[in-house]
Amino acid sequence: MSQFRATKSGLLICTVICIFMFLYLRTSTYEEPEEEPTYPVVVECGFYPDELCSALFEGKGAAPQIAKFCKNPHRSEILAHLHKPGNCSRISQGLHFITRPLSAEEGNFSLAYIITIHKELAMFVQLLRAIYVPQNVYCIHVDEKAPKKYKTAVQTLVNCFKNIFISSKRKKVAYTGFTRLQADINCMKDLVHSKFQWNYVINLCGQDFPIKTNKEIIHYIRSKWNDKNITPGVIQPPNSKSKTSQSHPKFSPEGNIYVSPNKRFKYEPPHNLTIYFGSAYYVLTRKFVEFILTDIRAKDMLQWSKDIHSPEQHYWVTLNRLKDAPGATPNAGWKGNVRAIKRRNEEGHVHDGCKGHYVQDICVYGPGDLPWIIQSSSLFANKFEPSTDPLVVTCLERRHRLKALRQAEVPVEPHWRFQQESHFSMKLNG
Structure with missing residues (x-):
């Protein structure tokens, strides 16, 4: 008893x-x-x-x-759809992808996306369906060192959409190494030669997530950067000259490849180019991409970048500062709200501190970072790890879908509708 x-x-x-x-x-x-x-x-x-x-x-x-x-309340559901045999109708409906343009304006302005991934399959699906609309086109670079089961699941998903494809050339991507840059170049070649028309290309990684909707991204580009490229960065400061020192690959204890710089400085860049330092992330016009793939300076710059540290932080911004490049912005500086990132050395004056944890001095967001993220003027946020904080992406995804549907003035699907919304007075559009 x-x-x-x-x-x-x-x-x-x-x-x-x-x-x-x-x-x-x-x-x-x-x-x-x-x-x-x-x-x-x-x-x-x-x-x-x-x-x-x-x-x-x-x-x-x-x-x-x-x-x-x-x-994560949705992880098991997502993985079940990709690991079980079934038809594409079941996959696309079960994963709740948007299947038609949400407005005439969006239907007439197509974006291309390059997404590099190697882990977190459920997170990739959440990212893809958040940015997916049928008028856009998506090139997926799956890291060659990803497990076979992961590659098979991604291929299963991609096979169900005409406007999503896997890069024809795939690399074992090295952190801060040339292969990270080469992965984007490979996808650009595929995009330019594809049957799809697009206005701008945006690059993402598997730890990104959108803050703005497709409609808001288009408005931002058209209102502030019409026919211009967005590559935030400045002339390489003296204290970061080592960034262009020669590099060589190493292996971490976990077996992942990364690249570290040697002490020797890289020889002078080709064509007397002034080297800029900036973001690895960009928003580029189609004409600029075609220029990148054909101009002799761009080709020589690509060769020069093969053994330098983090070439993606120099390549795009340097070429976009050439005055005769299509859509060039020679005096843009750090303008361009591409990514919301919390860096350790900016704590206290740019942001209020990392509520998750730092990796390589970059904040991996925790639930306490959500108010800061949704108030950001950036298009995307980086970075997320659902394995440690699963609810962060889930909350952002639900908010993002609701906002997109409300902007389009279409009914909210039951799967995405916040329950008992009127009782809790949810402030989701702030």
Whole structure:
């Protein structure tokens, strides 16, 4: 009898704690809880992602703590669709891809995407369906060192869409090495020779996620960069000259390839080019891409970049500063809101600190970073690791889909509708 009473008391205590957590998220206005309460060991957040996501976006103090105990509510569903045999109709409907242009304006302005991936299959699907619309075109570079099962699953998905394809040439991508740059070049060649027409190309990696909708991205390009390239960067400062030192590949203990610089400096660049240093991410016009693939200076610059450290941080921005390059922006500096990134050395004056954890001095976002992300004026955010913080991408994806459908003034599909939205007064468009 005493054992029964103890069990009954334990269940009652757990119920009270869960009710307290639920009411706290609904009504709390405090920035931080006074004490850190005890939570369940692990919960499947698929039953209440809406309330918790809303609390995270609003910056409520207890929400990030609760989010730590959540599994990814959609990961198993996504993987099941890709690893089980089935027809493409089931895959596209089951994964909830948008199947028609959401507006006439978007239908008449096509974007091309280059996406380099090697892990986190479910995250890749979430990224792809967030940016997918049928009038765009997508080149996927799957790292050659990715597992065979991963490659097969990606191929299964790609086979179901005429406007998505895998790069015809694939590399073992080295972190900060030339193969990262070459992967983009290979996809550009495929895109230029494909049957699809497109206006701009944007490059992404598997740890990116959009902040802006397709419509907002088009508005940003047309209003501020019409027929211009976006390659944020400046003339290489003296203290980063080692960035263009010669490099050689090494292997990490995990077997991954990365590239480290030697002490010798690289010889002078071809054609007396002034080397700029900037972002590896870009938004480029089709004419500029064609220029990259055919101009002798671009070709020689590519050869020169083969053994330097992080050539992708020099290549695009340097060539876009040539005055005769199509869509060139010689005086752009760091203008161009391509990526929202929290860097360790910018903590305190550019951002409020990393709420997740730092890797290579770059913040891997945690749930507490969501308010900062959605307030950013950037088009995309980097970087995410759903294996450590699964709810961050799930919340962003739901918010992104709802915003896109509302902008198009079309009904929100049940799969994406936030439950009991009127009761919780969710502020998702901020």
